[in-house]
Amino acid sequence: NAGVMQNPRHLVRRRGQEARLRCSPMKGHSHVYWYRQLPEEGLKFMVYLQKENIIDESGMPKERFSAEFPKEGPSILRIQQVVRGDSAAYFCASSPPAGGPKETQYFGPGTRLLVL
Amino acid sequence: AQRVTQPEKLLSVFKGAPVELKCNYSYSGSPELFWYVQYSRQRLQLLLRHISRESIKGFTADLNKGETSFHLKKPFAQEEDSAMYYCALRAGTALIFGKGTTLSVSS
Numbered sequence: 001n002a003g004v005m006q007n008p009r010h011l012v013r014r015r016g017q018e019a020r021l022r023c024s025p026m027k028g029h030s031h032v033y034w035y036r037q038l039p040e041e042g043l044k045f046m047v048y049l050q051k052e053n054i055i056d057e058s059g060m061p062k063e064r065f066s067a068e069f070p071k072e073g074p075s076i077l078r079i080q081q082v083v084r085g086d087s088a089a090y091f092c093a094s095s096p097p098a099g100g101p102k103e104t105q106y107f108g109p110g111t112r113l114l115v116l
Numbered sequence: 117a118q119r120v121t122q123p124e125k126l127l128s129v130f131k132g133a134p135v136e137l138k139c140n141y142s143y144s145g146s147p148e149l150f151w152y153v154q155y156s157r158q159r160l161q162l163l164l165r166h167i168s169r170e171s172i173k174g175f176t177a178d179l180n181k182g183e184t185s186f187h188l189k190k191p192f193a194q195e196e197d198s199a200m201y202y203c204a205l206r207a208g209t210a211l212i213f214g215k216g217t218t219l220s221v222s223s
Contacts, residue, residue: 004159033210035213040215042214042215044213048209055209056208059210104162105211106161106162107152107160109159
């Protein structure tokens with residue numbers, strides 16, 4: 001099992017561009033979580049998705065950020081019109097379906113986004 | 117407010133010395149607490165969770181509801197324990213993380 005995969009590992013964007021971050025959960029996992037880590041901070045929850053459904057987006061900024069987890073393919077975190085403050089490490093985690101969010105979350109290696 | 121506090125940014129110890137990484141939490145419900153570890157150039161991985169009451173790599177952590185603490189302890193530190201350690205609290209769907217403590221073990 002390759003574990004949670006994220007790509008790209010590093011992403012550089014200029015202000016105003018769009019950033020697309022991808023996350024492939026572990027095999028058999030149907031729950032995906034996105035976290036953001038700003039410099040010198042802990043990970044902050046953004047959104048929790050199951051296949052084709054957003055379950056909890058209480059941590060998502062109200063504008064420019066969106067997430068999806070389609071029936072086929074990876075989960076996507078999309079940031080439109082990026083600003084310098086979006087520079088951070090974005091981590092994806094997945095968990096198996098049995099216990100839902102009560103299950104252990106397994107983390108990917110993260111995507112480091114740098115906005116110039 | 118739901119919060120996890122790790123007061124030490126960096127903890128440096130010598131090999132063989134005891135280690136205690138501090139974690140305090142604030143949560144109105146029944147807490148579920150975890151320690152995650154990130155070794156250099158590796159991904160974040162679960163070290164232990166309080167409901168399992170297990171010992172992993174010699175580390176233990178006891179939930180103290182009176183002091184709202186979940187400190188991570190190891191009696192004899194090893195150089196391979198050097199890593200970033202995060203305490204986390206499950207609040208509904210999400211995990212709430214502390215800012216992390218870097219443990220540096222030198223010989």
